[in-house]
Every structure is written in C-alpha cells, then in structure tokens.
Amino acid sequence: MDSAEDTVDGYRPWSEVTPDAARRLLVAAVEAFAERGYHATTTRDIAGRAGMSPAALYIHYKTKEELLHRISRIGHDKALEILTTAADGPGCAAERLDAAVRSFVRWHAAHHTTARVVQYELDALAPEHRSEIVTLRRRSDAAVRRILADGVAAGEFDVPDVPGTTLAVLSLCIDVARWFSAAGQRTPDEVGALYADLVLRMVGARPHPQK
Amino acid sequence: MDSAEDTVDGYRPWSEVTPDAARRLLVAAVEAFAERGYHATTTRDIAGRAGMSPAALYIHYKTKEELLHRISRIGHDKALEILTTAADGPGCAAERLDAAVRSFVRWHAAHHTTARVVQYELDALAPEHRSEIVTLRRRSDAAVRRILADGVAAGEFDVPDVPGTTLAVLSLCIDVARWFSAAGQRTPDEVGALYADLVLRMVGARPHPQK
DNA sequence: GAGAACGCTAAGCGCTTGCTCACCTTCCCT
DNA sequence: AGGGAAGGTGAGCAAGCGCTTAGCGTTCTC
Numbered sequence: 336m337d338s339a340e341d342t343v344d345g346y347r348p349w350s351e352v353t354p355d356a357a358r359r360l361l362v363a364a365v366e367a368f369a370e371r372g373y374h375a376t377t378t379r380d381i382a383g384r385a386g387m388s389p390a391a392l393y394i395h396y397k398t399k400e401e402l403l404h405r406i407s408r409i410g411h412d413k414a415l416e417i418l419t420t421a422a423d424g425p426g427c428a429a430e431r432l433d434a435a436v437r438s439f440v441r442w443h444a445a446h447h448t449t450a451r452v453v454q455y456e457l458d459a460l461a462p463e464h465r466s467e468i469v470t471l472r473r474r475s476d477a478a479v480r481r482i483l484a485d486g487v488a489a490g491e492f493d494v495p496d497v498p499g500t501t502l503a504v505l506s507l508c509i510d511v512a513r514w515f516s517a518a519g520q521r522t523p524d525e526v527g528a529l530y531a532d533l534v535l536r537m538v539g540a541r542p543h544p545q546k
Numbered sequence: 547m548d549s550a551e552d553t554v555d556g557y558r559p560w561s562e563v564t565p566d567a568a569r570r571l572l573v574a575a576v577e578a579f580a581e582r583g584y585h586a587t588t589t590r591d592i593a594g595r596a597g598m599s600p601a602a603l604y605i606h607y608k609t610k611e612e613l614l615h616r617i618s619r620i621g622h623d624k625a626l627e628i629l630t631t632a633a634d635g636p637g638c639a640a641e642r643l644d645a646a647v648r649s650f651v652r653w654h655a656a657h658h659t660t661a662r663v664v665q666y667e668l669d670a671l672a673p674e675h676r677s678e679i680v681t682l683r684r685r686s687d688a689a690v691r692r693i694l695a696d697g698v699a700a701g702e703f704d705v706p707d708v709p710g711t712t713l714a715v716l717s718l719c720i721d722v723a724r725w726f727s728a729a730g731q732r733t734p735d736e737v738g739a740l741y742a743d744l745v746l747r748m749v750g751a752r753p754h755p756q757k
Numbered sequence: 758g759a760g761a762a763c764g765c766t767a768a769g770c771g772c773t774t775g776c777t778c779a780c781c782t783t784c785c786c787t
Numbered sequence: 788a789g790g791g792a793a794g795g796t797g798a799g800c801a802a803g804c805g806c807t808t809a810g811c812g813t814t815c816t817c
Contacts, residue, residue, distance in 0.1 A: 372669065372670075378774080378776075388795075390776085390795080390796065390797080391796080399775070455666065458582070503740070506724075510717040510721040510724075513666075537744045537748055589805060599766050600805090601768095602764075605763090605765070
C-alpha cells in the first residue's frame, strides 16, 4: 500500500530499519496506525499485515508503544532535517521560506500515511518518549521562526507577530497530513506550490526590496 | 474543567442536552475523548467522571459510539452555523471573510476540548454516522468557498485557486483545536484576530477597490 | 395508597487485549 | 557432525473491555 511512496525524493523510507522483519513490522504498524489510530490498532493486526504471528512482534520490539516511538522518532528526524536544510540554505528569506514550506508540505502529502502517525499520535507516547519528541518539534519551530525573523530584519517580510505566524505556518503544513489523500486530484508537488505561495502572501513578502 | 468555557459568546454549551444526567455524561465524554482519544477512553472512565456507575451510561445512550455521534453532530451544527452566519452576513467579501475566520477560530480556541473531538475523532464514527457528518462538513466548505468566489468576482481578492485556498483556510482554522491550550499566552480573541489578518493576506484582499 | 415508571447500581458475561512461554526450525561456526 | 544463536510459532494467561441483567429506592399517577 505504501509502495507508491517508496522512492519519493529519491528517499526510500525505513531503509535505516533492520533486519528485514523488523522493517516489515514497522511499515505494517505505520499503515495500521494511520488507518485506525494507535489505540484502535491491535498487535495481532500489525503482525498479520506483516505476515507473521502475533508473538513475532515481541522479538523485535519490546512493546507496541516502542513501535510508535520508533516511527515517531524517524519521522520527526526527517521533518526537522527538511526544515533546517531549507532554513540554512542559500537565497534570501523569501526563497528559503518558499523552499521550507514547499518541501515540508510535499513530504506531508507524499508520506501522508507516515505523517499522520507522526503528527497526530503524539499523545499515545509514554511520557519520556513524548518529551524527547517535543524537543525535536521545538527545533522545527525554531527553524521556521529564524526564516521569518531574517525576512523581517531584511525588510523583505511584513510580519507583526513572528511567533504567532510561525505557529500558523507550521500548523497549516502539518494539517496537510490529515486531509491529503492519494485518491484526490492534487499531487504533492501541486499542494507544495500552492502552500508556498499562500505562506509568502501571509508574511507579506516583497520581492527583494533592497535591490 | 470545562467551566471556563461555559459562557463564551453568551452560548452555554450542551444546554440542548437533557435530562441533566445525560448532559453530565456527555460533558464527561467530551473531556475524556479530548484528553485520551475515543478508543483509549473507557465507558467506566466516562461514567466515573460523571459520578455514576458504568451501567448508568446505557440508560441514556445505546453505545459509546452514540455518545461520540451526539457530540460530533452538535459540534458540527455549531461550526456550520458560525460559518453560514458569516457568509450570509452584511458587508463586502473581505468583511465577511474576516468575520468567518475570526469567529470560527475563536470557537475552536475557546472550545478546543470539544473541537478536538469534533475535528479529530471522525474516523471512529460508524459509517452511516460518518457520512452524515461529512455532509455537514461539505456545507461548511461551500460557505467559505462562496465568500472567496464573491471576493474574486468583485475584484476584492486575488485567488488563483479558489478550491485549494478554501481547503487551506479551513485547514488552518481547524488545526487550532490541536495546538491551542488554555494555559498558553494567547486568548481565543487574539488568535481569531491574528488568523483573520493572515487569511486576508492569503487571499490578497485589497481594501474596497470599487469605491 | 397501590402500581407503574424512572433512574440508578452491583455483579458479571463473553470477548479481546497486550504480552509471555515452551518449543521448533534454520543456519553458521568450528 | 555437533552446538548455539537468531528468528519464528501455537497456545494461552491475566487484565480490561463494552455491554447486560436483576433488583433497588424514589417519584409520579389515578
């Protein structure tokens, strides 16, 4: 089911998870969690999707929650990487904001199955795992805020409330995972382009005022 | 816990639910579903919060899913009312869009407990209840799209992709329910004002071009 | 003032859950 | 050829689940 996602951006998801059986279980868990939610998913369902008996799950993972934590950790690492790459990249603030929103949204659309688990099942994590993930999210927030602050300082953006607008931009991108469907009309690229344009309008981007 | 919400906008939530015991159970279910999610909430937990035995729940509701359906129905009715009131109200397209976003966001923030259940537990509904709710959501979508189309026709807005922008506006507002916390710094009014401004920028609103 | 109706509880039924355990392969290493 | 990881299974345990049922006190009706 995830096969259409396999090579998006030349990135093969979950290739870092070994051995093969552990990866198959993890992919099965992503699909099940995304479809029905963490709490509504049974360990028997996950094992069944991976073509194994229920007991096989516990050879590779201590608990069902560890599966969720692994998924969440890998997903948040990827999300943070996307945002920091764009924030630290070349170009003016508007170009970096465009790149950040475009690639972040494209990832949420192309991997909406994974993204749904990553973004909406945070509360199911154990407290210590949750706080680890929250730290990563704060760093994502900081990356976007940095772009906005740079744009305001350079006179490129008109943003009265930088923290509030940062929150809104991230919220807009994240929610793509909730509504995006591969069966819909829009491709991830199209949604990324649309959202990049909308966000540049939100920050009142002016084309290179100092030139 | 919900007491701080009780009289927002002069609207006392759940006053339409009678008798008193049924309302107490429903309010308890809203809190529990919002905190832990539908599937992670037990009927014993709901009854306990309402100060009753587990069996008492089944005098007023046939199943746990009926509770969710009632909550979802009432919440979606309210959301649709807010949006259609703004869409059919007086003023130019920009004023109506401002009113729609402002009041819709304010409701999601002030009643974020309820809104979280309404917006994020849709998948837990039985198929026939789910499709009933989806119909209501399509009407909300139509209300916002109507404002945007009016603004474009009047030359007030610059929106290349009306359906896509409608989706983004609603998505932005809805996601407030996920991140808003009463413990945070912002009041529902402040978030409403911020978001109304951001959305007017998104649609490229010009102040009354025909005057 | 008898009797039905209502709102509620204590107990518990049948089932599913996350997870364990004893055992079985397969395969590599010496 | 022999031995021990590594990776898997079938059966099943204790706990918790949604929901039901028998019965109790109170209130309303005529």
